[in-house]
Amino acid sequence: MRLVRAGRRAFTGNADVLADDDHRAQVTDYFADLVRPFGAGPVTDLSGQSYGEMAKALVAEVVPAAEPVDLLVLAFSIHDVWPGRATATYLSHVCPGTPMSFAVCDQGSASPFTGLRVIGDYGVRRALLVVVEQGALPYESAAATPLAHRGVAMLYEEGAGTRATEVRQYPDVVPEAVPELARRGVAELSTGHPGARVVLSDSLAAVWPDHPDHTRVPAGQPMTGVWWHLAGASEDAVLVGDYDRDLRYLCFAVVAADQSSVD
Incomplete structure (x- = not known):
């Protein structure tokens, strides 16, 4: 596969979905339940980004309607502020071609590399790799978070006879x-x-x-x-x-x- 187009973007502020008070309350309660057995609690003022919103903007920038995608891989590490949504499935809906899609996570910084391997193994004509990270955790933690909300999208196409x-x-x-x-x-x-x-x-x-x-x-x-x-x-x-x-x-x-x- 050969890289034919790439886009990158930094995001500021909060996800649009956090403007919904009901959603904010539901997510706060959800993470409170998850971290309670570990002696932690939710943050007092939920903030952060939604990978669905971030990736949707990147897809619009990188994938023209005339270049439908066959496979979409989303790579991330920490969760976002919409934990109840199947983000990869949502992105298939907004990406030209309605591609087969799934996410790679729980591998830290190795996730995008695994995504590239998956793309190569599937042997599709055109594939999109989206790498995203957001710099906020919805619960108390001493773990370091990214300095900024950022996303990168890379569109790959098969190239006959290449080791691209x-x-x-x-x-x-x-x-x-x-x-x-x-x-x-x-x-x-x-x-x-x-x-x-x-x-x-x-x-x-x-x-x-x-x-x-x-x-x-x-x-x-x-x-x-x-x-x-x-x-x-x-x-x-x-x-x-x-x-x-x-x-x-x-x-x-x-x-x-x-x-x-x-x-």
């Missing part, structure tokens, strides 16, 4: 084992794309002392960080790498693009 997109994922990797596996992954992916721009997350660069020259993505956007840079790149090929210290996933992908279509 390749992925390498390594599970259960302790920090000490990262350098060796990282060198191997980058070497394998660079074989077909020797001039690819390298983009590494801050978390990966921190545990890989002899990393290659690269664009380093600052901490603060664990889900969209490397993909945000990919969406804005002007090179023909970009190699992205990320490491989730908590879940111990090490991931790499090389993405080739049709630069006549990438924004």
Whole structure:
């Protein structure tokens, strides 16, 4: 699959759905029930974004009506402010082509890489990967949240005879084992794309002392960080790498693009 169009957007304020007082009260009660057994409570003033609203805007930006999508994959990590909605199903309804759709979550920063693997394995003509994260939790927690609400959408098409997109994922990797596996992954992916721009997350660069020259993505956007840079790149090929210290996933992908279509 070859990247033919990408869009990225930062979102401010709250989701439109939070303007509904009934919805706000229902979501607050829902999360209060979920976290009560753990000794936590809901936040006093619910805020945040809905991935459905964020992704709908990105779909409208990236997918023209004349280019129907066959498969849509939504990748996210923390939940949003509409937990009762099947967001991937909703996005199928608003995306040209009414594609088969599903979400990948509970894999931390590895989720978008898994989404790319799924897209490649399905062998469809055209697929959309949407990566989203919002910077608020609806309950009390000491966990760090993203610095901003951000989303990235990437439209891929099959390319006959190309090795446009390749992925390498390594599970259960302790920090000490990262350098060796990282060198191997980058070497394998660079074989077909020797001039690819390298983009590494801050978390990966921190545990890989002899990393290659690269664009380093600052901490603060664990889900969209490397993909945000990919969406804005002007090179023909970009190699992205990320490491989730908590879940111990090490991931790499090389993405080739049709630069006549990438924004």
